[in-house]
Amino acid sequence: MLVIRPLQENDLEALYAMAQSAGKGLTTLPADRDLLRRKIRHARETFDQRCAPEAGLHLFALEDTELEQCVGISGIQARVGLDEVFYNYRLSVTVNASRELGVHVRTPTLHLSNDMTDTSEICSLLLSDSHRGGGNGLLLSRCRFMFLDHFRKHFSEKVFAEMRGVSDKEGRSPLWDALGRQFFDMDFTEADVLSGLGNKSFIAELMPKFPIYLPMLPDEARAVIGRVHDNTAPALKMLQAEGFNFNGMVDIFDGGPVVEAFIHNVRTVRDSADRIVMIRSKPYVPEQGRQEEVMVCNGSFRNFRVTTVPADCVSIDTISLSASVAKALEVEAGDRVRLAPLKDTGQNPINHYRNTNHVGRSSRA
């Protein structure tokens, strides 16, 4: 069984191994034991509510209960830009117009901004190679929306994600070479590593503060503004399916886009529903054919748990869980849990079930 739970101290080695194999491009989780240890401690303090809600860093582990090992991680930063300055470029347009001259020219322009300050960010998604596929990435990503939904007062109304921008195999970023590098004599990878070690705002402070008129940049650099790295395209697609949209902000280093959504509009949140737990004593016998999976979470801030169960465990106002699943979720019979579909199949298996229930309950009984 795979269960989402808060990250713990003993996940350090597993986390280090994952960070190491992820390599470049994951600036928020560099393979640095001290830094990872600090992050885990921060996450523990957050879940134990020993730090202010706005300073929270919620890191979730995906645990394989058979291996008793953490095989993936994902996170939510409660608020960005509160203890350091959070920078983006805003991609806007400058218009020069004169009727007398017959001139009307639009110039795309990058403005340095701190607009994302005080907004919640989803970040740090990492999945062990051995557990790729089967919806595990979706679980890691979407469990965060269930958490955001449950504990809205800890977060901003809007949530965003920074997507990795374009760089080549050698780690060269066309935007960095045309812009950042002109102001800061350093390779992109080096700057990226420094960023991950918590120096991003220092570097940002060396970047140009005045607007950058895009026609003054070379074509290669202009072409990557607002575009994601090929490896990040699936993640972008997933977030778009959740209702996230490009908000006009880009990363100041590599030009990767920022996507955002209001939490109440996120698909996982909109499609979620509450059920009462029933503990099943008989073994589960799957129905014929392929089954939709449904995410189930408890309502605990400190011991937040999410796992998946087949959709046919859900009935009109209850959900039947095996004793082991209930134990993993730390729930008992009669507790309220929240469900949301795992995959985008075009129809919500929970609602679908509810709809068919009205007419078909007797036949299933």
Added chain:
Amino acid sequence: MWLVRPAQPGDLKAILELAGGVGPRMSSTLPRKDEALAEKIEQSVRAFEGSQDPDETLRFLFVLEDTDTGAVRGVAGIDSRAGHGQPFYNYRQDALIHASHELGVSRRVDVLYPSHALTDHTLLCAFTIDPELRGTDAFELLSRARMMFIASHRHLFTDQIVVEIQGVQTDTGEVPFWDSLGRHFFNMDFETADQYSGALSKTFIAELMPPNPIYVTLLSPEAQAALGQAHEKTRPTYELLQREGFSAGAYLDIFDAGPVLEARTDHLKTIVSSLAGTLHGNPSEDGEPCLISGGGQGKFRCTVTSMAETLTRDIKVPVKTWHCLGLDSGEQVRVSPL
């Protein structure tokens, strides 16, 4: 003889020919259209007559005339206040240090700031001369006659004086700085923008330029190389102005990045070295060559003459110089060594 005198409506055609012959020039401020130029000459005539309004910009336009043929061979101007009521745009080249204690790095970043700081300073402008005369006494006369005028009418002008020098342009008419910057905001080449600038006003065009500072490092290498560089053919003008006491500061032309030269009016060589005195005759043509001017605001004349040495304030020059200046013995004149 060479004579510098106020421009008259009758000089229109000659000035138009001179302005057309020197190629595109954004900031020469000499329009190449009949009506616009006629208006400019009118402004000058009004300025020489003396304005009733002390706040009004006086825009003087002088011509260089060959008195033997009556031909106009050059033109030069003074605006008492740059921008004449509108902002006068320049870029100020400045530097920022991007440094971080935490990262132990420091880097100098050159920035061009749009500036209006030179607005209302007296501006020398519109200097255009027949290319054959470059580097001759006539050339020096035309340029320095303006300083002689300022010396005699100091109250009309400010303490700081500036002059824009044409920037780098290739033989095919391309201006690297414009192509790297201004062009993006206008979608037109320098020549076209230049024509609009002459027909409307430079400020009008300048106001369409980006209002934010520009990072030098993002300009093309050619544009960076052109910053503060004078066009090759302006070298004689540039050198003459340097001898006069002008020097390049931090200001650049916003279209071609040519240097803007600055000086303190009271430190200009012509003004410091000039001497006012009474006109007298000299039977011989011997003596030191010098500039001589007289005739007051409306009838200002300036020419080159030889002057006999005197120990008094009597200025002894050949009688033909009197005629050229339109003055008689005993009248007040001003001289300065050539």
